[in-house]
Amino acid sequence: MSDLTEIQHLYWRAGFGLSPTEQQTRQNWTRRQAIDDLFNQAETAKPLPENASPDYSGDMMSAASAQEKRKKEQQLLVGINYDWVKRMANAEESALLERMTFFWHDHFACETKFSLLATRQLNTLRKHALGNFKDLVLAIARDPSMIRYLNNQQNRKLKPNENFARELMELFTIGRGRYTESDVKEAARAFTGWSSNKEGEYVFRIRQHDDGEKTFMGATGNFNGEDIIDLILKQKETAQFICRKIYACFVNEQVDEVRVNSLAKDFRSSGYDIGQLMQQVFSSDWFYAPENVGNRIKSPIELMAGMMRQLNVTQISPTGLIGMERALGQILLKPPNVAGWPGGRAWIDNSTLLLRLNLAGALFKAAEINFNLAPELEAETKKKLKQLVAEMNLGPLTSLAGTGNGADQYQRLASYLLQAPTPPFGPQAQRVVFTKNPSLMAVQLMSLPEYQLC
Amino acid sequence: MKRRDFLKASTLASTALFTPTFLRGFSRNQMTASRSGKILIVLQLSGGNDGLNTIIPFGDDIYYQKRPVLGIPASEVLKLNEVQGLHPAMGPLRELYNQGELSIINSVGYPDPNRSHFRSMDIWQTGSPATEAWSTGWIGRHLDTLTNQPAYHALEVDDGLSLAMKGELRTGFAMSDANRLRQAVNNQRFASLPTEHATEGNLHYLYKTLTETTDAAGYLYEQSRVYKSKVSFPRNAFGRDLQQIAELITADTATNIYYASLGGFDTHAGQKGRQQRLLTQYAEGVSALVKDLKQNNLFDDVLIMTFSEFGRRLAQNGSGGTDHGTANNVMMIGGKLKKNGFYNPSPDLSKLENEDLIHQVDFRNCYADVIDNWLGGDAKAVLKGKFAGLGVV
Numbered sequence: 001m002s003d004l005t006e007i008q009h010l011y012w013r014a015g016f017g018l019s020p021t022e023q024q025t026r027q028n029w030t031r032r033q034a035i036d037d038l039f040n041q042a043e044t045a046k047p048l049p050e051n052a053s054p055d056y057s058g059d060m061m062s063a064a065s066a067q068e069k070r071k072k073e074q075q076l077l078v079g080i081n082y083d084w085v086k087r088m089a090n091a092e093e094s095a096l097l098e099r100m101t102f103f104w105h106d107h108f109a110c111e112t113k114f115s116l117l118a119t120r121q122l123n124t125l126r127k128h129a130l131g132n133f134k135d136l137v138l139a140i141a142r143d144p145s146m147i148r149y150l151n152n153q154q155n156r157k158l159k160p161n162e163n164f165a166r167e168l169m170e171l172f173t174i175g176r177g178r179y180t181e182s183d184v185k186e187a188a189r190a191f192t193g194w195s196s197n198k199e200g201e202y203v204f205r206i207r208q209h210d211d212g213e214k215t216f217m218g219a220t221g222n223f224n225g226e227d228i229i230d231l232i233l234k235q236k237e238t239a240q241f242i243c244r245k246i247y248a249c250f251v252n253e254q255v256d257e258v259r260v261n262s263l264a265k266d267f268r269s270s271g272y273d274i275g276q277l278m279q280q281v282f283s284s285d286w287f288y289a290p291e292n293v294g295n296r297i298k299s300p301i302e303l304m305a306g307m308m309r310q311l312n313v314t315q316i317s318p319t320g321l322i323g324m325e326r327a328l329g330q331i332l333l334k335p336p337n338v339a340g341w342p343g344g345r346a347w348i349d350n351s352t353l354l355l356r357l358n359l360a361g362a363l364f365k366a367a368e369i370n371f372n373l374a375p376e377l378e379a380e381t382k383k384k385l386k387q388l389v390a391e392m393n394l395g396p397l398t399s400l401a402g403t404g405n406g407a408d409q410y411q412r413l414a415s416y417l418l419q420a421p422t423p424p425f426g427p428q429a430q431r432v433v434f435t436k437n438p439s440l441m442a443v444q445l446m447s448l449p450e451y452q453l454c
Numbered sequence: 455m456k457r458r459d460f461l462k463a464s465t466l467a468s469t470a471l472f473t474p475t476f477l478r479g480f481s482r483n484q485m486t487a488s489r490s491g492k493i494l495i496v497l498q499l500s501g502g503n504d505g506l507n508t509i510i511p512f513g514d515d516i517y518y519q520k521r522p523v524l525g526i527p528a529s530e531v532l533k534l535n536e537v538q539g540l541h542p543a544m545g546p547l548r549e550l551y552n553q554g555e556l557s558i559i560n561s562v563g564y565p566d567p568n569r570s571h572f573r574s575m576d577i578w579q580t581g582s583p584a585t586e587a588w589s590t591g592w593i594g595r596h597l598d599t600l601t602n603q604p605a606y607h608a609l610e611v612d613d614g615l616s617l618a619m620k621g622e623l624r625t626g627f628a629m630s631d632a633n634r635l636r637q638a639v640n641n642q643r644f645a646s647l648p649t650e651h652a653t654e655g656n657l658h659y660l661y662k663t664l665t666e667t668t669d670a671a672g673y674l675y676e677q678s679r680v681y682k683s684k685v686s687f688p689r690n691a692f693g694r695d696l697q698q699i700a701e702l703i704t705a706d707t708a709t710n711i712y713y714a715s716l717g718g719f720d721t722h723a724g725q726k727g728r729q730q731r732l733l734t735q736y737a738e739g740v741s742a743l744v745k746d747l748k749q750n751n752l753f754d755d756v757l758i759m760t761f762s763e764f765g766r767r768l769a770q771n772g773s774g775g776t777d778h779g780t781a782n783n784v785m786m787i788g789g790k791l792k793k794n795g796f797y798n799p800s801p802d803l804s805k806l807e808n809e810d811l812i813h814q815v816d817f818r819n820c821y822a823d824v825i826d827n828w829l830g831g832d833a834k835a836v837l838k839g840k841f842a843g844l845g846v847v
Contacts, residue, residue, distance in 0.1 A: 063773060297656050327614060336617075337576060337587035345659055346589065349615045350605065350667040351628040353660065354638055420657055428646030448647070449660035 005415070007034050009293050012419060012454040013250050014038050014282060015095025016088045017306040020396035023416055035282050038096040039275070042130055045094045047123045048083075051076060051116050076115030080122070081325070081332040082318040085301065089308035100129035100278070102301065103249060104136070106343075108172060109335035112145035117200050118333055121145045133242065133272035137173060137229050144196035150338065153195045155188060157210040162188040165228075167338050173232045175241040179217065186214040191225040233272060239264035243277065250281055252292045253344050259286060294419035294453050297347055300328035302454065303356060307446065310417065311363060312393040320366070320388035324359070328352050353452075360446030364439065366390040394439060401438035409433075410441050417442065420450040487604060487673070487708035492828055495699060495712045495743075495758045496593070496618070499736070501719035502571065503762035504729060505782040506801075508544070509558055513537035516803040517768075524725060524770040534558075537800045543733040546741030547785075554794040555744070555753075556787050557846045561801045562820060563781035563813025567764065571720070571778075575763040579618035581818055581837050592821055593711055594621030595836045596829065605666040606674060608711035609702075611695040619713060626713070627670055632678035632698070639671040680705035685746040688738040692716045696739045700746040703756070710829070719762060723773035736760075740787065753789035757828050757847055759820070760785040767810055768803060781813035784820050786846050792827075793846045816841065823847050 007026050011018045015038065018026065026034060087093040088102070104125045112118050121143050128136035140146050141164070147153055150164040165187035169179045193209030196202055214223045217231050232238055243263040247255050267277045281287055298306065304324060308316065325331045329352060330341055348356075366388040400416055401409040410433045414422040422445075425433070432440045445451060511517045512528040513536055531539035532548045538558075540548055550556040566584040568574045577584055581592035590598075593608050598621040600607065608626035610619050619626030629635045644664070652658040681704040687697040695714045702709060716736055721728050740758065747753040765782030781801065801811050822833035823843035834840055 295656055297660075329614075336589070337573070339587045339589065342589035345656065346620065348660065348663055349620065349625045349628065350663060350670065351614050353663050353667060357644070357664070358638075423648040426646035426648055449657065449664060452660055453656060 003028075003030065005293070006031055006288050008416070009288060009419060010034050010038075010282060011095065012306070013287075013296075014278075015099050016302060017309055017454070019091045019309050019312060020400040020416065022091050024396075024400060031283070031288070035279065038094075038282075039130075039279070041094040042097040042100075045097045045126065047126065048119055050119050050123075070113065073113055073115050077113075077118060077333055078318055078322055080115060080118055082321060084122075084332055085305055085308070085321060085325075088301070088305035089313065091309065096278075097126060097129055100274075101125045103246075104129055105332070106335065106340040107245065108140050108146065109338050109340035110143075110146050110149045111334055112148065114145070114200060117145040117148075120200070128274075130275040130278065131273075133267075133274055134229060134233055136274070137168075137233075138226060140172070141168070141191065141194060141225055141229065142202040144200050144202055147194060147196045147202070152191060155192050155194070156208040157189075157192050160185070160188040160192055160210070164188070164194075165191055168229075169232065171339055173229075173241065174235055174238045178235065178237045178241075183216055186216045186223075187228045189214055190216070190223045190228045194225055236264065236268060239268040239272070243267055246277065246281065249343075250278075251287060252295065256286075259284075294421070294450075296454055297344055298452055298454050299341065299343060299347060300325060300330035300352075300356075301332060303328070303359070303452070306454070307360060307363065310397065311360075311442070312396055313363065313367075313390055314393055315389070315391035316366075317389040320390070324355075324388065327355055348452075356452055357447050357449070360443050360451070362388055363390050363392070364443055367392045394442075397442060398438045401441065406433040406436040406441075409436065409438060410445075413438060413441050414445055417445045418448070418450045420453045423448065423450060488706040489703075489708050489710065491710050491830065493703060493710055493712070493752075493756045494824060494829060495714070495756060497736075497740070497758060497760040498616075498713070498715040499719050499732075499760065499762040500571075500575070500715050500717040501721075501762075502574075502764045502766055502778055503719040503732075503782065504721060504725065504776050505762070505765040506768060507725070507729060507776075508541050508733065509560070509783045510539050510541060511537055511800045511803065512539055514800065514803050520769040520803070522770070523774065524776065535796065538796065541729070541733050543730050544737045546737045547787075549741075550744065550787055551795065555789060555791065556785065557791050557794050557797055559784045559786070559797040559815055559820060559844065559846070560799065561781045561811060561814035562761075562784045562817050563764070563811075564816055564818075565813075567780035567810070567813070569764065569778040569780070571763060576617060578761060578763050578817060579616060581821055589617075589620075590622050591616065591618035591620050592825075592836055593618050593713070594625055596711075596825060596831050597621045597624040597626065599832050599835055600624075604670065604673075604708055606670045606707075606709050608713065609674075609709045610713040611698055612713075612715065616713060616715075626711070627667075629670075629674060630695075632671075632675045635671045636675040639668045644668065674702070674707070677702055677705045677707045683742075683746050684749065685742045687742040688735060690735055690739075692735050693739045693742065696743045697746075700743050703747065703752055704750045721766070722771065722775040722777060725770075725775040744787065748789075756788055757790075757824065758785075758787040759824060760787075761817070761820075765811060768806065769809060779810045780807075781811040784815075784817070786820075788847065791846060793844070797844060797846055815844070819844055 004027060007029055008018060010031065088098045101122065110121060124139045124143055128139060150167055151161045152164040155161040155164065162184050166184045168187065170176050189210040193205040195205050211222055213220060216223060216228060219231055240260060244255055244260045247260050263277060263280060266280060270276050286292065322331065329347060335341055367390045401413050429444055432444045506517065507524065507526060510526050510531050512531045518525045526541060530542050532542060532545060533539035534551055547556055564577060564584055568577060568584055579591050580588040582588040597608055606627040608619055610616055610626055610628045611630060612628055613630045615626060615628040678701060681701050683697055683700050687693040699712045699714065716732065718732055744753060747756055761784050762782055764779055766776035766779040771777050798814060805812060818837050818841040821837060822841035823846055825831040825833040825836055827843050828847045
């Protein structure tokens, strides 16, 4: 594999691909330089600004104004979603930080109706995304949206609610089969009183907390929630569970258990340092092995953010973008349930595949750049297309395509746009090569099934 | 010439004309496939249809006490027995009832009912317990148990595919309009895709899905042109969906499961007019579908199951509507029901939990009945547990 292919692979997995300009400036970089660049950029990222705090109590409000408030919050949530995709697509932002935050958003899947709580949760994920996993779990256990989402405000001494305690173990830390039903009950007791107030802040309600003795995973004591998290993190299976998920997401959905166990050992002895774990993954030779390159089905968000980055999309309408998220099956801040998005081949069915293959064409058409969409294609995507008002700057992509004959341009674009091997030229590819038009070449390449992989 | 033979001949001739070049591997048998086995049509009423104003317990005083404004006067109810009757907009279903072609299952739900639309719809579509979040649907898992079936064995008449139709290994097929789908795949860029590509892995999976989609688009387009219904379907989206289903069935299409939805049932305010309109659409559409199937002697092969993600609260709210509830009725319509009429007694309105109906029949018992006794499938494998059938189908 050439160095540039390695660098592209790294940026696809640790970020959302490279813009044409980024790719040009990284032509001669080593892996090490690129990894350092990703981590350095992540350190300079700032928290997201919080909106003004709305009233979360919901009391004393007429039905009409409650509905108006819901609508307003809905719009703000759409804005947070939209801004996030734009950050993912923006070369000025930290790709690694956005990528990790996106990973944790899927891992600690949660939905809230309140925009401020969503922003706060995102800031929590951003703050710890490359930090310490224990800090992250603890912050999530105290996160008001998660507390509401998993009913922990109803978890009281006299009437424990097990929802959060169960998901904490099953989905967030150690995985199914590594704890007993009694562990769930005891953990729920330890998290009683971890609640949130009407200002949308975490509060510990001491009178609802069960301070009694608990027996959890073989240990006995007057445990509170933090003690429970410590006890879970003591188990080597927790490190393995997290490393397996990281491997499946960043390396290959076919998990290599030997590598996972080796990562997990180091992860645990580092005290659960996420940054160090990711450094190790991205620095390993096996990360760049051919079987781990260009074989991963992009999630809808990765597909769209990557496309916007490669095509320098400067404007796109929020309704169009979110409509596309919906049609492709991944709306940020709205995971299907606490287990997150199933991912992989579950993204693909006949309707989403056609939409994905037509997406580049639709974007070019929406941006009205030098591109006449086949009329029959327009019929299928008409409704969605109409909303997809986009502007793009194709200067950098054209410059990447360079000069020379059409075949050379096509080859350069292909190795930039595709992580999977370029398929042999079909008649249509030959036609676009003949035009020497980089836009038409890009659309042709981005409409290949190969483009769905990274 | 029999209809089926004629179909085979005509389909073969015209599909060859526009099949993209990269699809040389497709099988001719599949392109001329016809149906074997029974047909299930699932109709989803999205938003939480108010079951208590659909199958109305007019014989229960509590109903009128709790719904002083929204209650449908007994004089307007289309009475089916001395306790329950149909909403006035559901006239056509009374005919089905009288002919023994409608079965009503009261109080269907699940333990720990969830009142969120999305969550409860996921529970219904996946067939999971309320305490678990599954990522595959019940029809999808049924598809997983089958071999050698085309992509369109289960067909959803919609732009997107519902979770219900997604399995671990196989998924159903989504198509809102056969002609539009054909146009979408019949495009230059797909036509020149390479014929040789990966034989395994995700790239193979993408090409395979695209090939199946293109195959299916050609096949379904041809099938959609075989027969034009002589029945007049209502001129709305739901009516058109059902007409498309009727025409595909009559054309002997090798599809055994159809899925369609009618939305808008979330009637927190102004319920009366809205539900009236929606139930009219539903009843007129279903009536036309049944009439068409009967004209073609196909009704005995068809079962229509209607559900909604939850019912609504017994008590009306302050805005002329009802809020999210729990248990609801499921309707089964078919020419060969084993048990017709009311499966079980009217909901007990005097025994509520959090002001909501308490479910008496688990929805997975309905699914088990359909899977085991109608589709000839394996309900235990699909539902990941033993659920008895109802003996309705």
